[in-house]
Amino acid sequence: MPSLLSAVSQAFSMIVSLDSYLLSVVGVSLRVSGMALVISVPLSALVAALLGLARFPGRNLLRTLVNTGMGVPSVIVGLVVLLLLSRSGPFGGLGLLWTPTAMVISQCVLITPLITGVMLSALVGVDRAISEAAHALGASRLQRVLTVIREARFGFLTAVIAGFGRAISEVGSVLLVGGNIVFPHGVSYTRTLTTAIVVETRKGQFETALALGIVLIVIVLSLNLLASRLQRRGSW
């Protein structure tokens, strides 16, 4: 069995030597998760604002659906996207299966409910008095909505980070719809950090697998540090 220590030292040397396989795998991970985030965040913010601030019939049902969506296993999402994008499926003509785009799609489906849910709870948590005070000061309806969203911004940031965390650490769906493809000389096409860990584990290269895991944790950790700095500054 490999020692954790040798994995750490291997992770370190892979990072320091800018291992080209590692860089390309990290690149795909960041691009796919980042793109999914860029699409999901505005969408989630809109849905959360509607569900949190507007009143309409069916609102509670929709909230329940969002909460359910937060718990759907990624393999199920991957399977559904696979069947939809399959050549013999309804969107087969687009030729999107086995591409990073397919991975972005499945990640969007996966993280949108999560981001929406966290944003929603942030909005609901804003003190009603703030909205009422804005109203008393003569704010329009839109201004009141913006005031509440501004109050909930820390919660929104938490939602974005949670969404990114789920996207980049996700294995099941990206393995299914991306196909885990790598080109000769270790150039990743649809292989992410997580699916690379699956391959290395299957090959019994436990040190390399652990090293990739450490790299993944370092990335998520540094993004979280950045976010908490933003939150503490509180000037925005």
Added chain:
Amino acid sequence: MKRVVVLVISLWSLLALGQVAWGGEELVISTTTSVYDTGLLDRLNAAFGERFGVMVKVIAVGTGAALRLAREGNVDLVLVHARAAEDEFLRGGWGINRRDVMYNDFVLVGPPDDPAGVGGLKSVAEAFRRIAESRARFLSRGDDSGTHKRELSLWEVAGVIPDAPWYMESGKGQGDNLVQASLMGAYTLTDRGTFISLQERLELLMLVEGPLNGGDPLLMNPYGVIAVNPAVYPNRNYIMAMAYIGFLTSPEGQHIIEEFRVNGERLFVPMALSREPRFEQYVPQDWRR
């Protein structure tokens, strides 16, 4: 707020940069983890890609999944090792132009103390019977892979219906399954290639061998390559699939297979070049003229 917007925009432009773009032709093949994990395909695909200016995308799954992906029109070509399933694929009209490519063999591996006493047996069916009689643990892939299909047919030959609690399924790929069998002290059936590449990390011994080392012919493990039928899926890259089949079965491709070594051991025996090619490689085995 402005700072956040700037941050988002710069992240966005960062993401747009460095996108892997390949404007040229590509070939998508689905194959089994047992071939992919050895590294043989990397060697073959690099040579093929250079010669034909094509990017080869490999989807490594079990044989069952590989054929299913091809049936749905998601790949151009399959390289698999389960003749009965391949025949069904051919009969259904999804695949055409099958060729034998290479073979290796399955081996029965188990814990060093060999509680069922199967070490050195010449017959794998006898070994399976002894495992069942002694109710020693056996870990099956249970994933509809080529190895799993072969294991099931061997239980049938042995005349044993495997049963709980000694018979278990992992549902994992070949490498993962070996690791789990090693941790459980269980017997399992594996292809020789994956076992050799993992051997140092496993507490398992090769107990019954296949024909690669003069063992039981029931453990023969031939790999076949099949192109997806362009009449069913006109958008698939049939021309390039046929070029790939031609390359695999050419002297150059067969030489790469012949020379391929892992830990100094040879894993595959090329079988495409022959003065008198076996007719059975082209058609389902029960085909009648």
